[in-house]
Amino acid sequence: MSFSGSTEDRLAIRELLDIYADGVNQRSADIWGSTWAEDSEWNLPVVPGMEEIKGKANIVNAWTQAMEHFPFVFMIQSAGSIDIQGNTATMRSYTSEVAVLADGTELRPSGQYDDKLQRIDGQWLFVQRSFQSLHGE
Incomplete structure (x- = not known):
């Protein structure tokens, strides 16, 4: 089964994924940054210098600097699987x-994120997002 856990938790995780994409589309570091835990990690092996970024502040700073190179960005994401085990979860998502x-x-990149999430103070947040390109640049 591709999805496990309560409907309420799965919905909250899907909404987190939507908030992430909304932050990109609105070019809002505040919105986008709100999806990350403080001790999180972002792995983008296809982007030189962004192979492994640790810590929310560093992640948001790297994203803000990267977005300066793109006058337009539009992102759509969907969940391929969500597995919830108590206060932790894994998700495979596509972008x-x-x-x-x-x-x-x-540029028209399509890719897969392998995500780790944690419920912190009642809110689901990304603790790790690891990207791999499936097609495009």
Whole structure:
């Protein structure tokens, strides 16, 4: 089974995924950053210099700097699986993005995140997101 845990928890995790994408689409570090735990880790092996970033402040700072290179970004995400075990969860999610560089070059990456989440003070947050490219740049 691809999904386990209570409907309420699965919905909260799906909403976290939606908030993450909304933060990207709104270009809001506050919205996007609200999805991360303080001791989190973001792994983007396809992006030089962003292979492993640790700590929420460092993650948000790296994301903010990266977003400066893209006058337009649009992201859609969906959950492929969610497995909840008490106050921890794993999720496989898929992302499709359109990003435009300052010179007008359009990128259309599609990829997979392998996610680890934790319920902290009643709120689900990402503690680790590890990306792999499936297609595109």
